[in-house]
Structures are given as structure tokens and as C-alpha cells.
Amino acid sequence: MTEENKEGSLFGRVVPLPLVDEIKESYLNYAMSVIVGRALPDVRDGLKPVQRRVLYAMSELGLRHNSAYKKSARVVGETMGKYHPHGDSSIYETMVRMAQDWSLRYCLVDGQGNFGSIDGDSPAAMRYTEARLHETGELMLADIDEETVDWGPNFDESLQEPLYLPAVLPNLLINGSTGIAVGMATNIPPHNLREVVDVLCWILETGRAAGELSLADILERMPGPDFPTGGLILGRQGIYNAYRTGRGRIVVRGRIHAEEGRRGRACVVVTEIPFMVNKTNLIETMVSCVQNKEIDGVSDIRDESDREGMRIVLDLTRDGDPDLVMRQLYRRTQLQSTFGVINLALDKGRPRELPLAEILGLFLDHRRDVVRRRTQFRLNKALAREHIVEGLVKALDIIDQVIQLIRSSASAAEAKDGLVGQLGFSELQAQAILEMRLQRLTGLEREKLNEELRQLLRDIASYREILGDSKVLDGVIRDELRDLSRRFGDDRRTEIVDDYRESADEELIPESDIVVVLSKDGFLKRQDLEGYTLQGRGGKGRKGASVQEDDSIATVCVTHTHRDLYFFTNKGRVLSLKGFSIPETRTGKGKQISRLLPLEEGERVVTLSSGDMEGLNYAFFLTKDAVAKRIQLSELVGSNRPRRIITLDEGDEIAQVRLTTGRDDLLLMTAEAQALRVPEEEFRAMGRGARGVQAMRLAPGDSIISCDVVSEDCDILILSERGVGKRTRFAEFTPHHRATSGVRAMNLGPRTGRLVCCHAVRDQDEMIAVSTRGRTIRVAVQEIPLLSRVAMGNITVRLDEGDLVADCTIVRTEDRMGEQTAEGGEEGREPAPVFGAGPDEGPAE
Known part of the structure; x- marks a missing residue:
């Protein structure tokens, strides 16, 4: 090496490079290597490089569809050793997938042995399985030896490999492709071969370019993807978007x-x-x-x-x-999933997101190029053979001169020169004459040469017509496609459904009556109403509402799974939740309500409300300090967002909410058994931000516990904290003006304790009461005695020492699910299992 060369060489020198530039260049090189060399299919043959190399290696091994199978390990070794040096596992997995009829709509490899299953079972090791090309896989390589495709060096430049395959099959569309590259991904769905061929033939017949194709005409012949596992495609909008833009979401159902x-x-x-x-x-x-x-x-x-x-x-x-x-x-x-279509493929080495019309046009351009190159190859071969045959026929016409010249020549070279110089043959013709066997001198052989020459002339004319007329060339492609459809076409497996709608959450939940329980520490849960057994008056109930030792039950409500349940908080806000959204549990404490509702800091739910709102116009609010407010029902419903519906005084909170018509009488009840019946019109309708007006004058230490709508066909049921209850006629409570103290509703004493709840009831209704320790009892209203306004009442719920009634709710006849008998019972139901029953948990009486 000269001194000049030493100075110009980079060998042995350290070249400083900016780190950012080096990382950027290295990453781009890696990304392009993955995009072009591994992950994305070519738009022409629809194959990734590893798939193409496996098929070509199988072709080189002679594994035709009608030949014997060979070990998969042989195919993997051939592919890895010559074309794809990326590990045997990826090669074998690729070959296996091309043999799975649930992965590819039209398999390219014919496998023998355990090639996995749709259950996700792994295939057997490559040493146990065998494979050969499927007939469709063989068609991917048809005419590859006729200079139809471009070639390039393999990884060590010792061999040549095809850069793409001739691909008679429109493989990218009929089998689709899935791959993840660097920063991009492809997900092309499979289609039905007959439909794809119909579209391609229609394009060839009309002679339209890709940009001139009407999507409506394409969809008429090719309505959508056709998956190998069948199923249903819901709607056509996703298909339309995917075909038009190259991206779309297709909802698929089993x-x-x-x-x-x-x-x-x-x-x-x-x-x-x-x-x-x-x-x-x-x-x-x-x-x-x-x-x-x-x-x-x-x-x-x-x-x-x-x-x-x-x-x-x-x-x-x-x-x-x-x-x-x-x-x-x-x-x-x-069983219902979304197939996200991304029509990303390599077009001349560049990744492009392609609409369907362009994919169809690029495939036809590829086939035109292949057929043109194949025809040119065959034309050149036919012309060369024609030249030879013409020389042989001419030699037979002057065979005596030819023989005389050859016999007189001292060597083959001298004979060849003589044939060229003296008899006017070309060098190729002269060489063919010298190699001609004597049997060709017979009359039969002479006729064969003449027939071969005539056939060659016809072929040459046909080849020149194909190359000279684009319509004739398209006709050749169309004939080949129709032959594919005839040989391999099958019926569509995936059905496209137009009339469908998405199921809402409500439709997925069975309709049933539920009991919703809220504890003082804010744990919310529901239990099916059938889990509570009807008992006689004075029973102890069942252990049904589990609570922590330091927690107790705050309130209970009966509703439906599909009905809105309204939660009123100590800050005067209302929030709603569907019944089915509440967690169901038999013995657990439930879920913290703050995880189900967006409560503010220090905010807690103080009461629940649920009911049929048909025919009702107003919501009537009553606080524990006897502040009342009436608002339009539209202010309460119609929004899933929390709403402030009343401004509360410091320390006050909502005690009861009732839905009214606007013309009702209301009965207000306090914990000290004072009752006030007052007309609803005395409370004017207000806005959501208003405080309200004084509804009742309370004694010191007393508070409102309930409010109910007066109905002449109902009684008022009153229950105290020690389980003493009674029913009283509404007629015993005469109307008074608001802000008065009312009248005595029950004679209280140490045996009764303070009141906890009261409800308007009919004879067919049932009451569910829950204690602070979680014991629950379901009692028919008829079991509770009908007494006068000043009477004390009888034991309705028998409690353990230290236990108290926390709340009660009414199961109303008209709200109950299922058919009702004439007597008000439930028809067609089996007796419900005893909820939480133990050997010592029967009625107290």
C-alpha cells in the first residue's frame, strides 16, 4: 500500500460521529430492514420474504402437489441454508401457517401430520411432519423459469432468489396478510376467490384504470371479506371505509x-x-x-x-x-370481535396504504408484466427454434450435397465452415445439421419437422399478437383467472348482515326484582328479591345483609335491574345508577359507593329512591329539619351527570324524596310520631338552586323520617326502631296547613323506641325490613294489624339484644316482575330458596 493510500484509508482510524445522527441512521436502517425484508407483504404476490423463500425452496426441492411428501425439516433446512438466515423456528411457523385451513382461505402448502389446530395447539416438531406444495402454492411459482420476475442475490451472494413471484393467484386479496413492522402494521382480510376473479375480469373487460373504478361496481361483485372460519359481518359501513381508504373496522360475529x-x-x-x-x-x-x-x-x-x-x-x-x-x-x-383493516403493502419497495381499487389495479399491472415477459421469452425461444428447424428442412432438401460436403471434410470444424460458406447455412443451423441423427432422414421425420415448423409459425404469430395488442394480452390474463375460479373457486363462507343493531347493556341483563342495601359506611350491594323468603309477622328474619362489626345498615330499597335508582347525598345532589350496575352478592358487604358514583370530598348518600315515573310531574324533597321543596321532575331525570337539586342548611340532609302529580296530599312523619297531612299545592315549584320552605314545626330533638303520598285505597304502615309496627287509615289524618306541628300518629314508649320509617301500602304489598346488624325479614302487609292512630302497634320484627331496625321498604304489587294472579300472588314461580337460612333461624312466633 502506498503512502497516499494509507492516508486516504479509514482503516485503523477513529472517526468521531454525533451520537444522535448515529442512532438515527442505525434505527432507520433497522426499521427499513424490518419493513421491507420481514414484516410487510409485496402488493404483487401478497407474500412476505420468508413466505416467498419457503415456497421457492419447496419448488427447488421438487415438492410438487402430485409428488411425494418430504420432511418439514428438509424444507426448513433448505430455506435457512440458502435464502433465509433468521432461524428455523420462524421458517417452520411460516410454513405451518400456510398449511392451516383456518389461517389461510386458500392454503399454499399441503401438510401431512400434526400442523396444530384452531384450539391453539402447537404443531408437532418439524422432524415429525411432512409437506409439499399445494396446487395453489404451485401456481404462485408458475412460469418462474421463463424470465417473468426480477432476481437478486441471496444473503451471502452465492445464489440468486426471486424478488417476487409470478403469482397467478391474487394472493394478497384471497389470503390477506397480517404483520407488525416498526411504526406500522398491516392487517388485510381474506376474500373469496370467485368474487375477486369476477372483479378482476370485469376490470379487464371494461378496460378501466384503477382511478376510474367505481366502488359501487366493485362492491356489487365483491361485497366484502370472506374469512376461512366463516361467521357473520355486521353491516357494510366498515367494509366501505376499508375499501375506499385502506382502513376500516369490520365487526365479525360467530x-x-x-x-x-x-x-x-x-x-x-x-x-x-x-x-x-x-x-x-x-x-x-x-x-x-x-x-x-x-x-x-x-x-x-x-x-x-x-x-x-x-x-x-x-x-x-x-x-x-x-x-x-x-x-x-x-x-x-x-364471539363478537372487530377486525381492523389496514391495507398496507409494499409497492416497488415502498410501504403504502392502499384502497381496494388500487390493489386490484396493481395486481393486474403485475400480471400484465409477467405475461408480457413470459410471452417475450416464449417468442424468443420459438424464433430460435424456428431458425433451427428451417435449417434442418433446407438440409433435407439438399441432403446429398450436405452429405458429400461432410464426407469430404477433414474435421467437424471444416464441415461446419463448409455448410456456412458453401451452402448458406448459419452457424447455429450448421451445428444442428452436424448433430442431426440419420433417422431424421426418413420421410416420417421430415413430415414431423414440417409440422413443427408450421406450429412454430402459429405460436410466433400468437405471441406477437399478444405483445402487440393490449386487449389480447388482457384476454390471456382473463382466461387464466377464469380457469382459477373454475378449479379452486368455492362458495362464500362469511355472511354479511345488514339489519342488526348493537346490544345495549340493558339487553344483556335479565329483568328481575332486586333489593338494594346501603350501609352507613357506604357499602352498596344488591340481592335478588327471590332470595328473601316471605315470613309471618314477628319473625327474626335471615342473615342476608352482611356488614362489618363497626358498620350498620343505613337504608334499603326495592327496584328492578333495568330501572334507574336515584342516590341523594348530604350535599343536596342527586346521582343515578342502573339497578344492574350495582354489584350482586349474597353474603359479601358489597362495593364502596364512591367507586360507583362520583362523590365529592365528604359527600355521602343519605337516601335512595326508585319508582315508576309514568303520570308523575314533580319531585318533592323533605329534609330532616323539615325544609320542603318541590321541583319539576324534568330537573331530576334525563341526565347521567350529578345534579344539585337543593341547597341545604349546615347539618341538614335529605330525609325523603317522593314523586307526585302536583295535586296530591302528603303525609309527613317525624321520629317522635308526629304526622302532618298537608296539600301539595302549599309548596310552590322552585328551581334546583333554591333552599325550600318550612314544611312542619318540629319539637326539640325531633326530625323528619318520612313523607308519603296520601291515597284513599292505601293505609300508612309505621315501623319503630324496636320492631313494633302497625297500619293506620289515611282518613284518620285530617289536612292541615304547612308549618304546623301535626297530630300524634303512634303511641311511643320504651317498648317501641323512635320511628324509623313509614310507607303507604296496599293489602297485596309486602314489607322488607333490615336491621342494623344485617338481619332481613320479608313480611306480607296483611300480617301487620290495622289499628287506630293513637294505638301503639304489635311486634312486627323480633330483634336480638342490642339490634335495631335500620330501614324498611315496600315490595309493591304493580312493580313486581312476572304475571300476577287475581289474588295478587305471583304465577308461574317456584318457591324461592330460603335466603341465608340456618337451623336456628325460623320465625320467632
Whole structure:
């Protein structure tokens, strides 16, 4: 090396580079390597590099669709050693996927052995399985030896490999592709071959360019993706967006139906699942949802899938609703999933997000290029052969001169020169004449040469017509596509459903009566009403509302799972929650209400309200300090956001909320059994920010506990903290003006304690009372005696030492779910199981 070369060389020198620039360049090189060399498919053949190399390696090994299988390890070794030096596991996984009929709509590899399953089972090791090209995979390589594609060096530049395949099949569309690169991803859905061919042939017949294609015409022939696992596509908007822009969201559902199962019970059967959903994971999700009561009415789940097809059976309970179960399956499991379409592919080495029309146009451009190059190759080959055959025919015409010249020549070179110089043959013709066997001199062989020459002339004319006329070239492509459709086309597997709607949360929850319990420490829960057994008056109830030792029950309310429950706080705000949103538990303490409702610092719920609002116009609020306020019902409902509905004095809080017509009489009740009946019109309607007016004059230490609407066909039920209760006619309470003290409603004493609640009731109603320690009793109203206004009452709830009644609520006949008998009972129901019953927990009397 000269001194000049030493100075100009970088060998042995340290070159300082900015760190940011070096990291940027290295990252870009890595990103482009992943994008172009590994993760994204080429728009022409729809294959990633590893898929292309596996297919080409199998072709080089001679693994045609009609040849013997070879060990998968042989294919992997050939691919890794010659073309793809990235590890055997990725190569084998790629080959396996191309052989799975639930992964590809049209398989490219024909596998023999355990190639995995839709359950997510792993394939057997490559030393145990065998493979060969599928007939469709073979078509991906058709005419590759006729100079139809570009070639490049392999990783060590010792061999040449195709940069893309001729691809007679529109593989990118019929099999789709999924891949994650650096900063980008592709997710192209598979389609039906017949439909894709119909669109391509229509484009070729009309002669339109990609930019001139009408999406409506494409959708008419190719309505949407066709997944190998079948299923249903909900709606066409997602398809339209994906085809128009290259991106879209397609909602896919599995196919399920209801059947009559064993012992006459209904069952729900899943026969198809969405594309790319693992069946085992789906079943595990179903089991988990059933255990967590997110899916109701399922008693057993079985997988009865076999070689004939998929079959997942969900046996229902005797009262299970198949329609409800199916809606819950779609909402709670992967039986309904979203396929996010991203039509990202490499176009001449550049990643592009392509609309469907452009993908179709680029594939046809690729096929035109392949057919043109193939035709040119065949034309050149035919012309060369024509030249040779013409020389042989000419030689036969002057065979005596040819033989004489050859016999007189001292060497083959001299004979060849003589044929060229004396008889006018070209060097190629002269060489062919010298290599001609004597049997070609027979008359039959001469006729064969003449026929071959005529056929060559016809082929040459056909090739030149294809190359000279674009319509003829398109006709060749169209014929090849139609042949594909005839040989491999099949019916659509995925159905597109137009008339559908998304199930709302309410539709996924069975309608039922529930009892909602709130503790003083703010724990909220619900229990099905059927869990509370009807008992006689004076019973001790059941252990149903579990509370902590230092906690106690604050209030209880009966409502429906689909009804709004309103929560009123000590800060004068109202918040709403659907009944089904409240956590259900039999023995647990429930969930902190602050996790269900957006409560402010120091804010707590003081009362609950739920009821049918039909025909009602106002909400009447009454605080413990006897401040009353009436507002329009529209101010209370119609919004999911918290609302302030009353301004409270310091230390005051809402005691009761009642919904009214605007013309009712109201009965106000205090803890010291003072009752005031007052017309509703005495309280003018106010805005949400107002404080209200004085409703009743209270004695020192007394407070409001309840307010109810007076109804002539109802009685007022009164219950004290020590479980003493009675019913009294509303007629015994005469109307007075507001801000007066009212009249005595019950004779109180140490045996009764203070009052805790009162409600308007009918004879058919039932009462549920809950104690501070969580014991609950359900009593028919008829069991409670009807007494005068000044009477004390009888024991309605028998309490343990130190226990007190916390609250009570009424189960009203008209609000109860299910049909009612003429006597007011419930028809068609089995007796409910005893809720929390123990051996020593019977009625006290």
C-alpha cells in the first residue's frame, strides 16, 4: 500500500460521529430492514420474504402437489441454508401457517401430520411432519423459469432468489396478510376467490384504470371479506371505509343458534367463530363469564367439535333465555370481535396504504408484466427454434450435397465452415445439421419437422399478437383467472348482515326484582328479591345483609335491574345508577359507593329512591329539619351527570324524596310520631338552586323520617326502631296547613323506641325490613294489624339484644316482575330458596 493510500484509508482510524445522527441512521436502517425484508407483504404476490423463500425452496426441492411428501425439516433446512438466515423456528411457523385451513382461505402448502389446530395447539416438531406444495402454492411459482420476475442475490451472494413471484393467484386479496413492522402494521382480510376473479375480469373487460373504478361496481361483485372460519359481518359501513381508504373496522360475529337439548331444556350452539379467535381461549372466557354471572342461565359448557366441524354447546338452566344468552355471548366474549383493516403493502419497495381499487389495479399491472415477459421469452425461444428447424428442412432438401460436403471434410470444424460458406447455412443451423441423427432422414421425420415448423409459425404469430395488442394480452390474463375460479373457486363462507343493531347493556341483563342495601359506611350491594323468603309477622328474619362489626345498615330499597335508582347525598345532589350496575352478592358487604358514583370530598348518600315515573310531574324533597321543596321532575331525570337539586342548611340532609302529580296530599312523619297531612299545592315549584320552605314545626330533638303520598285505597304502615309496627287509615289524618306541628300518629314508649320509617301500602304489598346488624325479614302487609292512630302497634320484627331496625321498604304489587294472579300472588314461580337460612333461624312466633 502506498503512502497516499494509507492516508486516504479509514482503516485503523477513529472517526468521531454525533451520537444522535448515529442512532438515527442505525434505527432507520433497522426499521427499513424490518419493513421491507420481514414484516410487510409485496402488493404483487401478497407474500412476505420468508413466505416467498419457503415456497421457492419447496419448488427447488421438487415438492410438487402430485409428488411425494418430504420432511418439514428438509424444507426448513433448505430455506435457512440458502435464502433465509433468521432461524428455523420462524421458517417452520411460516410454513405451518400456510398449511392451516383456518389461517389461510386458500392454503399454499399441503401438510401431512400434526400442523396444530384452531384450539391453539402447537404443531408437532418439524422432524415429525411432512409437506409439499399445494396446487395453489404451485401456481404462485408458475412460469418462474421463463424470465417473468426480477432476481437478486441471496444473503451471502452465492445464489440468486426471486424478488417476487409470478403469482397467478391474487394472493394478497384471497389470503390477506397480517404483520407488525416498526411504526406500522398491516392487517388485510381474506376474500373469496370467485368474487375477486369476477372483479378482476370485469376490470379487464371494461378496460378501466384503477382511478376510474367505481366502488359501487366493485362492491356489487365483491361485497366484502370472506374469512376461512366463516361467521357473520355486521353491516357494510366498515367494509366501505376499508375499501375506499385502506382502513376500516369490520365487526365479525360467530354463528350461533338455539336448539332443544337434553331433557327438553334449551341449549345454545356455536358452529363458527370469528377469524383469528382461539377456540380454547373462547371457551375459557365463556366459563369465566358464567362463573362471574356475566352470562346468566348457563348450566354447562361442552366442546363437541370433531372432524365434521365446530360445535360448542352451552346447556341452559330450565328458566334460561337463549336470546339473552346469545346477546351476552356476543357482548362479553370474543364471539363478537372487530377486525381492523389496514391495507398496507409494499409497492416497488415502498410501504403504502392502499384502497381496494388500487390493489386490484396493481395486481393486474403485475400480471400484465409477467405475461408480457413470459410471452417475450416464449417468442424468443420459438424464433430460435424456428431458425433451427428451417435449417434442418433446407438440409433435407439438399441432403446429398450436405452429405458429400461432410464426407469430404477433414474435421467437424471444416464441415461446419463448409455448410456456412458453401451452402448458406448459419452457424447455429450448421451445428444442428452436424448433430442431426440419420433417422431424421426418413420421410416420417421430415413430415414431423414440417409440422413443427408450421406450429412454430402459429405460436410466433400468437405471441406477437399478444405483445402487440393490449386487449389480447388482457384476454390471456382473463382466461387464466377464469380457469382459477373454475378449479379452486368455492362458495362464500362469511355472511354479511345488514339489519342488526348493537346490544345495549340493558339487553344483556335479565329483568328481575332486586333489593338494594346501603350501609352507613357506604357499602352498596344488591340481592335478588327471590332470595328473601316471605315470613309471618314477628319473625327474626335471615342473615342476608352482611356488614362489618363497626358498620350498620343505613337504608334499603326495592327496584328492578333495568330501572334507574336515584342516590341523594348530604350535599343536596342527586346521582343515578342502573339497578344492574350495582354489584350482586349474597353474603359479601358489597362495593364502596364512591367507586360507583362520583362523590365529592365528604359527600355521602343519605337516601335512595326508585319508582315508576309514568303520570308523575314533580319531585318533592323533605329534609330532616323539615325544609320542603318541590321541583319539576324534568330537573331530576334525563341526565347521567350529578345534579344539585337543593341547597341545604349546615347539618341538614335529605330525609325523603317522593314523586307526585302536583295535586296530591302528603303525609309527613317525624321520629317522635308526629304526622302532618298537608296539600301539595302549599309548596310552590322552585328551581334546583333554591333552599325550600318550612314544611312542619318540629319539637326539640325531633326530625323528619318520612313523607308519603296520601291515597284513599292505601293505609300508612309505621315501623319503630324496636320492631313494633302497625297500619293506620289515611282518613284518620285530617289536612292541615304547612308549618304546623301535626297530630300524634303512634303511641311511643320504651317498648317501641323512635320511628324509623313509614310507607303507604296496599293489602297485596309486602314489607322488607333490615336491621342494623344485617338481619332481613320479608313480611306480607296483611300480617301487620290495622289499628287506630293513637294505638301503639304489635311486634312486627323480633330483634336480638342490642339490634335495631335500620330501614324498611315496600315490595309493591304493580312493580313486581312476572304475571300476577287475581289474588295478587305471583304465577308461574317456584318457591324461592330460603335466603341465608340456618337451623336456628325460623320465625320467632
